[in-house]
Amino acid sequence: MLRKKFVVLLLLIIIFVLNLPSASFADRKDLVLIVYSQTEEEQLKDVRILETLVGQFRDDYKIIEDADIGQENLNEFDYVIYLGAGRKALSESLLKTFNNYKGPFFAINHNAEQFKEKMPWLNINGEALVNQVEVPDNQSQNLTEERIVYDVTANGTAVSLVGNKVDGSGSVPLLLNSNNIYYFAGQNLYNPFEEYITQSLINFFGEEGKGITKYLRLEDVHPMVDPDQLREQAEFLKEKDIPYMVAVIPEYTNNGKTVHLVDSPKLVKTLKYMQNNGASIVLHGYKHQYRSSETGEGFEFWDAENDRPIYQPANEKAKQMSDFPTYAAYEAFVEEGEEYERSYMENAIESGIEELVAHDLYPVAFEAPHYAISQQGYKIVSEHFSSYVGQLQLTDLTWKGEFAPPYESRPEFVHGMTVYPETLGYIEEGDDKGIEKMQEKIEIKSKYNHSYLSAFYHPYLGLEGLKEVVENLNEVDGTWLDLKQRDNRVQVNDISIFTIDGEYQVEKPFLASDYERNLFIRKSLIWFIPVLLVGVTLVIFLIRKRKKKSISQVENAS
Incomplete structure (x- = not known):
């Protein structure tokens, strides 16, 4: 009976150990993949900006150009971010890879109109100029210059940022979210857009502001x-x-x-x-x-x-x-x-x-x-x-x-x-x-x-x-x-x-260093010269004193 209980206990321990997450998985940080499309070298600026914005939250992200997507298994990543730094026709394999990815996904700037299966709720109706941005708590910010954004409409999405058109004809949503799929409609990431993306990344990564x-x-x-x-x-x-x-x-x-x-x-x-x-x-x-x-x-x-x-x-x-x-x-x-x-x-x-x-x-x-x-x-x-x-x-x-x-x-x-x-x-x-x-x-x-x-x-x-x-x-x-x-x-x-x-x-x-050696010599000389002068003066004094004493002894002897 005791042996039977021991066997049962041993089986339970084995089952428990086998069901523990592996050390590599348990210790793994959230992995982020950034994929970007670029057609001109100048567009690398937006790529670098996005890297810096993501780097506020993660320092273990991986960044690749869209042509290299076939080398990646997106299921290994907890978050995927796509930046359309330049306008281009995206490959079928890229679109299929994105469509099959089920984790949190964030698309920024150009080419989002091609994500019809990934974001069926998104419609892009051309472009608009905005000169003011409003957030849900009715705070507004005047932009230092007019910005080009995509004029979008979307059903069934949460809108956390709105841009007011320069011509006064209304507003356009700038930042949208539907079931952890985000889209930012601005066409560059410079101030103050980087502030808005940073705030959205806080939600995207499920974190709190610091x-x-x-x-x-x-x-x-x-x-x-x-x-x-x-x-x-x-x-x-x-x-x-x-x-x-x-x-x-x-x-x-x-x-x-x-x-x-x-x-x-x-x-x-x-x-x-x-x-x-x-x-x-x-x-x-x-x-x-x-x-x-x-x-x-x-x-x-x-x-x-x-x-x-x-x-x-x-x-x-x-x-x-x-x-x-x-x-x-x-x-x-x-x-x-x-x-x-x-x-x-x-x-x-x-x-x-x-x-x-x-x-x-x-x-x-x-x-x-x-x-x-x-x-x-x-x-x-x-x-x-x-x-x-x-x-x-x-x-x-x-x-x-x-x-x-x-x-x-x-x-x-x-x-x-x-x-x-x-x-x-x-x-x-x-x-x-x-x-x-x-x-x-x-x-x-x-x-x-x-x-x-x-x-x-x-x-x-x-x-x-x-x-x-x-x-x-x-x-x-x-x-x-x-x-x-x-x-x-x-x-x-x-x-x-x-x-x-x-x-x-x-x-x-x-x-x-040579500088420190020269400094040491300089400081030493500063102290050495006064000490030397004092020493010479003392020696002269002692010599004179001894000479005077000798003369006095001679005079007394005579």
């Missing part, structure tokens, strides 16, 4: 900045108990004049005070300059004159495609240029980190000057930093049209870095309405439950302007971002910097 996060960055702090003015602002932020960032440029250059942090000891002292009292240091390039412009004004990691990556030294005449006999010859030049760019950027990043660390200043993130940087540049930066601050350049076609997601994100094209977006801009010198413009942006973005309110401020504008910016941000309930409280990693040569729970962990040799 609330409002605020951050403030003091910008373009280089060796020629007034340390007293900077210290005054740092003391104010400490008094207000506001964590903040300070974007530091280690080298200042202008008209052949070069100044390093070692030449500005009072500024270094101020930066150490800031680091110890709420500030997180961001490396803002090495000299914020590529050709002949003054530090803080010029670009560093983008050839703005030719609107392309850094392919050549600044003193060389920029070669154009027309300078080459064949396209193959031009491609060979670009390949060499990319090698030059890597060497150039590596040197700048290494020099920047090494100079800061030599002064016991520890950068925890990177920001490209003017946010301009190539796609290879992001790869290079990611090899040294885990955190990136600011806005994103979307393609190598142009630096113009940079983009910031509403919330922090980890898009694939920045190679694992976390992007902490800047969403509010800055106060421009001489702009009497600068504070008012920023306040308008704050009012709009604070309406969303998944949003960054983040701005930067130039210290040379003075304390009063900073107080106004802080006052406006403090009027909104939200959490101030303390970047050093996040897990950050910085690595270059023998230097490693980590932040864990607000504490710095720094691993480095005693003298980690």
